[in-house]
Amino acid sequence: MSEKLQNNVLFQQVVELLQTARQQVLRTVNSTMVYTYFEIGRMIVEEEQDGKDRAEYGSQLLKGLSQRLNQEFGKGFSIVNLENMRKFYLTYSISQSVTGVSKIKIPKTLSVELKDNEKIETFKLTWTHYIFLMRIDDENERSFYEIETAKNNWSVRELKRQYDSALYTRLTLSRDKEGILKLSEEGQIIEKPKDIIKDPYILEFLGLPELHQYSESDLEAEIINKLEHFLLELGHGFTFVARQQRIIFDDKHFRIDLVFYNRVLKSFVLIDLKIGELKHQDLGQMQMYVNYYDRNKRIEGENKTIGIVLCQNKSDLVVEYTLPENNEQIFASKYKTVLPSKEDLIKLISESK
Structure with a gap:
């Protein structure tokens, strides 16, 4: 040397x-x-x-x-x-x-250690974090944000953003009482595909006005430009793989908008972006993408591919009758490009139940 x-x-x-x-x-x-x-x-x-x-x-x-x-x-x-x-x-x-x-x-963010027979108490968050957390009246909700902040090393700004986007409420929608209790005791635990799904996704960081006329490619481009923020909104364990992933069979060309991999679930996650109302053909197309990845991309030890169609609006009945009853791979969620008011967010969440 x-x-x-x-x-x-x-x-x-x-x-x-x-x-x-x-x-x-x-x-x-x-x-x-x-x-x-x-x-x-x-x-x-x-x-x-x-x-x-x-x-x-x-x-x-x-x-x-x-x-x-x-x-x-x-x-x-x-x-x-x-x-x-x-x-x-x-x-x-x-x-x-x-x-x-x-x-x-x-x-939850106070760790107690023993060193030389002396108790050492260590708070993992800053004083500014705790000042914000104390404003959350619901004890279970406060506990959830406290755990997630420490687990993900959120800044105070990111903590406020996650709270304002009602992350806790969105995650509780698909959970029973026991699941909601686990959120407050352990934070978000990912064990099955449904655990990573939010409805709606809040994408206010893209800077796209709610009523502005933009295309699916515009939406995709802004997501790529703000990829770090989008990964935070997706949640635990996501890594970016590809954009406009091309697949070819029978001389036909198809492109998957966004491809991610979730390290916790050991699954590819495919995302298609749709402007306007979700159609049953959109879910059928995603089913084709998922099948292709399962049969041609998935390797031994990886779990089945997950597909998410992000749309501005959807009919839950269309989703229900298009997908099989035992579906655990294809999901449809709304997205919002502005942070809704508290009243609008409550209405939006109640409509998704």
């Missing part, structure tokens, strides 16, 4: 070591800060509950504490921030059981 090459290898090794150390320091600093805020919240709550029955006591306590902490440590301890710390403790630590007995509730 030449001296120059040896120096380059050494340089890369040192860079990797420093980057790893920097990330560990940032994680440690974040965890320490979040845990400190958690403890401050606990102290505030315990002080409020220590025999003080005056309604104004809590607000006066926070006001006085805020003034003294800001004098001692500078900015960062406003009344609003102290209220968030108090809420953080109440949200993530104490809940009343049905019997009225308090019980401890540990955040």
Whole structure:
């Protein structure tokens, strides 16, 4: 090995070591800060509950504490921030059981380790993540987003986007009570093809106005331009394979709009884009694509190919009577190119049930 090459290898090794150390320091600093805020919240709550029955006591306590902490440590301890710390403790630590007995509730993103017989508690998310999560009133829904954020390393911006697009609600549509409970306890678990399907898909990141006249090729081009965002919307385990995949038989040429592979299911996932109302011929065409991939592309150890037709509108009866009763390969879902209002989203989801 030449001296120059040896120096380059050494340089890369040192860079990797420093980057790893920097990330560990940032994680440690974040965890320490979040845990400190958690403890401050606990102290505030315990002080409020220590025999003080005056309604104004809590607000006066926070006001006085805020003034003294800001004098001692500078900015960062406003009344609003102290209220968030108090809420953080109440949200993530104490809940009343049905019997009225308090019980401890540990955040899904708090890992507890033992080192040298000493308990080390580590929060995996940032304080900004938790501030947003605390706004979600439904405990099961909050737990789901908490788990998924940690699992997928979502930024706060991506967490907000997933929440605004009602990811949790969309995933609960095809699940029974037990399945919905598993979402809140484990996040999204992919075990069968139906687990990856959403209806509708929210594609507001494409920047295409809802009523704008665009073609299927325009829609496809924007998806490719925003492929990273589209992969996030698709969900766990997706990798991009091909665009306009050409297949030929009997001198006939066909093109599949988008081809992906899901590493969790070990299956190819074919996606066709349709403008307007879904027709039964669209599902028949997708069935042909799926059959072709199963017979010519799938190798030993891989599962059957999945086909998804994304359309602007569909009749559930057309889908039901076009596909076989035991269908587990072909799916049709609506897509929206703008983020619906809360009211429109509730209506859209209820129509898909």
